[in-house]
Amino acid sequence: MTELRAKLTSIWEGDVLWERPMAEYSTIRVGGPAAALVEPASLAELLRLVRGLRQHGLPWLVVGGGSNILVADQGFAGVVVLLGRALATISGPVAAGDGQLVTVEAGCSLAKLVAWGAERGLSGLEFAAGIPGSVGGAVVMNAGAWGGEMAERIVAVTVIDRQGESADLAREAIPFGYRSWGLGDHIVASATLAFTRGERQAIEATCRELARRRRETQPLGLPSAGSFFKNPPGLAAGRLIEQANLKGQRIGGAMVSEKHANFLVNVGGATARDFLDLMRLVQERVAQAYGVQLEPEVRIIGVPE
């Protein structure tokens, strides 16, 4: 820890939060301390930081809005680079062919981008209304809902690799898949998205309607990381979990939601261990009943293999 502290302070002049519980930075509200947490406010700062972390061999991890992570109770023995508030400028729109291009930095909240677009009569991200987290996290997770996903809107992404080199990648160079962008070890610094011109009122009405449907079907009053498991091809994870009679199943403070079986919710005082035990129980029961192995969509951080 003292070695990490000395190395980090030799490369980073900004504020550092030491030993902060990751429960504070994840919507599921569990997770032990990160050794250090820093928040770069510009691309130049981010590049300098990544190069320094690499040079000193310090372990690090990017966290955006923390709405799709589950950090172990023992925490993360490295540097968390937070890209969920700063580095959030939106620029554009710029007309290009039939489209309107908007470039947005990774730390901007997806909700803010959706609202910003709607106000300007820019259509295309309505599906994302109500998805929490940052734009960077949404690109990495290829976040989607109601038949839409980020990959359909992305024109280019500025990335930083583990060496601290930045590059502009066209959409075609990114192997997007279901809830994945396929470039595991890169950082999203910003993304350019294509919108189309629409009517502000109509866009806002669609967003409101989709948000209403979410409130009706999802347990939004309790901490969670959204859908815990990926949908197996052609199947709905929530339906399999419900049919295995697991709604309401509880371990410690972690429970399979009664409202939506693919949401594992924190009903109070849960630990990461509670969620991991519940995750395994759900996986075992669904495998026994249907021969289907559910894979977590949530990114699990800091758990030894």
Ligand SMILES: Cc1cc2nc3c(=O)[nH]c(=O)nc-3n(C[C@H](O)[C@H](O)[C@H](O)COP(=O)(O)OP(=O)(O)OC[C@H]3O[C@@H](n4cnc5c(N)ncnc54)[C@H](O)[C@@H]3O)c2cc1C
């Ligand atoms: C109530 C609720 C509803 C949800 N509904 C949906 C939904 O409808 N559809 C859907 O797809 N998801 C949904 N989610 C999950 C989650 O909101 C999305 O996956 C979201 O896009 C994650 O963004 P984030 O910034 O919170 O990512 P984080 O949780 O911070 O990080 C997720 C992963 O991305 C990496 N990451 C984050 N930012 C960057 C970056 N800039 N560069 C490189 N790596 C990065 C992290 O290291 C981690 O591996 C929901 C979650 C909740 C809590």
